[in-house]
Amino acid sequence: MKEVIRGFLLFCSLVSTVSAYTLSDEQNLRTSLLTGYDKELRPGIDRAFPLQVNTSYFLFSINEFDMDTGKFTLTGFFLQQWFDERLSWDPANHNQTNSTIILQNKIWLPNLINTNPFEDIRGLGSELISVRVSSTGLCEWYALQVLEVICDPDVSKFPFDTQYCTMKFFIGGYLPYEVNVNFVTSEVFLQLYHENGVWEITASTTHTKLNLYGYEEVVVGLHLKRRTAYYTVSLILPVLAISVLLGFVFILPPESGERLGFSTTVLLSIVLYLTLIQDMLPESSEPNVSIIGYILVSYVMTGAITVIFVIFGFRIQSSCKKPVPRFIASTVKCFRRKRKGVNSAESLETKSVAIDEDDNDGVSWIEVGRFFDKMCFIVSLIQIAISNIIFMSIVYS
Structure with missing residues (x-):
């Protein structure tokens, strides 16, 4: 009997967590959220405090490292999380709708701009990527990007050389007291990384620092070691x-x-x-x-x-x-x-x-x-x- 009651309570708890909202509920929610929304204004009710943006970098692969031109190409994505009070709601008013998806070009983004690109300066993501927004106003943005940056190689110990390549970004237009970027960990996430045949990642680093112009600079660094076999x-x-x-x-x-x-x-x-x-x-x-x-x-x-x-x-x-x-x-x-004995017979050459x-x-x-x-x-x-x-x-x- 106890097992039956325990199973019933478990079933009830599972059923209670299932969202039962409909397409109309989510459509009404998005209309309500985006009506009057100005994506040019950063989130934060109290402007005396900076917006906290938690970020992590996940590396997929190292595509190319051209030693002649210094072109370093890699694929990965930034996971950025922040709270936008304008995108929060009460799930009870929208048939228990707890989250929704909004295209990234419709809301404010802490868009990181690459400052050491190989060719073009551009931000993260594309129009195909969306942001997941929860009822608390928490925004999660998976900014997938193929990055091409400049990395000056040091070949003094070739082919036993090691390299340190960095990707540098900043949130354009915002000072540290307006938007503050925090890395969740001090290393790059390599759980999804596919090993490169030439380079081995020995260490990684993620940190922020202030550049010469007073802007907060986001740095992702990789320590590489050449495979010498x-x-x-x-x-x-x-x-x-x-x-x-x-x-x-x-x-x-x-x-x-x-x-x-x-x-x-x-x-x-x-x-x-x-x-x-x-x-x-x-x-x-x-x-x-x-x-x-x-x-x-x-x-x-x-x-x-x-x-x-x-x-x-x-x-x-x-x-x-x-x-x-x-x-x-x-x-x-x-x-x-020294010879052991004296040979009295001279050779023909002598x-x-x-x-x-x-x-x-x-x-x-x-x-x-x-x-x-x-x-x-x-x-x-x-x-x-x-x-x-x-x-x-x-x-x-």
Whole structure:
């Protein structure tokens, strides 16, 4: 019996909450509300107090971020709530009509005007959007908008860069003591957000501030981080591998005749990657130029110097008929590896070279060339390692 009574009471409560108003009731209500309504006057009976507008921003998607032009396009909507006493009524006088829908161009709106647009300055919403008005005068406006704003990119750490892009608005014509905008939360609502393939949102911010002209400025900011998996696999790792190859040209046998062609091919590969990266980056050099651009330029310079050293190494090998200068022979002898035993049999290469034992301390041009290749190989690897360490320390700092 108790369960039956409890079920009946629940049913009665549900029935009592169902609105039974008709089309005529809502039509009469809208006629009553809009008769004599002046949408150019802001709500608020007591003008000594500002109208409080509660707002939130819901982000749907990031559509585009053009690094060349700084065009940042995204889709979302502002949910704005305020009280308009002129749009309040007693539901009992209108057959329990608790709410209605009114097109946004028929009532006053706290229309936010974008102050950092990419092209045209315009407000929110459109003629297709309506405002839901409740009997208490509470107005709820879902201002859906595709926004195109200017965001100056900082590519100094490309492709491991982070960006901070903002959307700035103000309610035109109203000072803070007339209309006061309050964000419900200090962050953007991302429950409806669809992930972007290039950019990841690491943080967001929403706040208001006074600009230089005394108007209240509404700011919505997004902290973006580039997704680096694609660039790491297709750009960073190949460049690092090619740069390491620069040093290994010096361990190729000189008689193979492939040194010059190998070093030139590696140099052209680095130049190709430099061209590809330059196409990805904006032409503007402010605030900073990409560090990877400097690294690739250093690789190009290293490649050019490598080609010069290869040619110089060939020149050393062709100087067999000339005596080795004493200071060169002394340097080579200081860094000569110690051998376990003395080989009494001379190689065919040594026999073909005229050596003055008193002038060059037993050092031939062939040994000078090998010593030169070894030093170039070590220095090249050290230079590449230092460049890569500098690059990684900067991008992860």
